[in-house]
Amino acid sequence: MFKSPVYNVIRVPIEKIQANAYNPNHVAPPEMKLLEKSILEDGYTMPIVCYYLKDEDKYEIVDGFHRYTTMLRNKEIREREGGCLPVSVIDKPLESRMASTIRHNRARGAHSIDLMQNIVKELVESGLGDVWIMKNIGMDADELLRLKQLTGLKELFKDRAFSQSWVV
The missing domain is CATH 3.90.1530.10 (Conserved hypothetical protein from pyrococcus furiosus pfu- 392566-001, ParB domain)
Structure with a gap:
């Protein structure tokens, strides 16, 4: 056997x-x-x-x-x-x-973008910041930003500083 x-x-x-x-x-x-x-x-x-x-x-x-x-x-x-x-x-x-x-x-496959978006969304909504997410999930800032953008939820960007390049 x-x-x-x-x-x-x-x-x-x-x-x-x-x-x-x-x-x-x-x-x-x-x-x-x-x-x-x-x-x-x-x-x-x-x-x-x-x-x-x-x-x-x-x-x-x-x-x-x-x-x-x-x-x-x-x-x-x-x-x-x-x-x-x-x-x-x-x-x-x-x-x-x-x-x-x-x-x-x-x-081993590859990570699903949809599942990674959901994980990032849940982590942000639970109060964890970008630094914690990047450090503990092994993401760089660009990858985290892309996943946040894909969720389409403005709440994920509430603590993000934006450029003033569009000042009228």
Whole structure:
């Protein structure tokens, strides 16, 4: 009977984990900062998916490279986690692992503009300011402004300073 690997998460020292040579995924710097903030504030909530290389006694990443990289770069996270990552191990041949990597990357999808508008609207209406929203959701000022504009609600702009360029 098949049992999903996530039910056997193990704690692996980061020195025993390595990147694969085929991951085409790239995360932009703002999203990497948001991932780091997420791990700092929430901890690791998802295991790294790896394949165990018996001959090398190493775990090769199938999914989770950026969570791994975050620990490598952030001393506070590494120390807090005792230098270990949660790992879920899969046992598949290379071509299947490559397909798994692509599926994991593509399955994450993209944010819905409509849902993001609703979230921004709710946050503003609950009294949170632009600085809080940008810091905690990982948005820059232009993105936040665009989402506010798309809602069409003037209340979202009540605390915004506007240029006097149209003075008659």
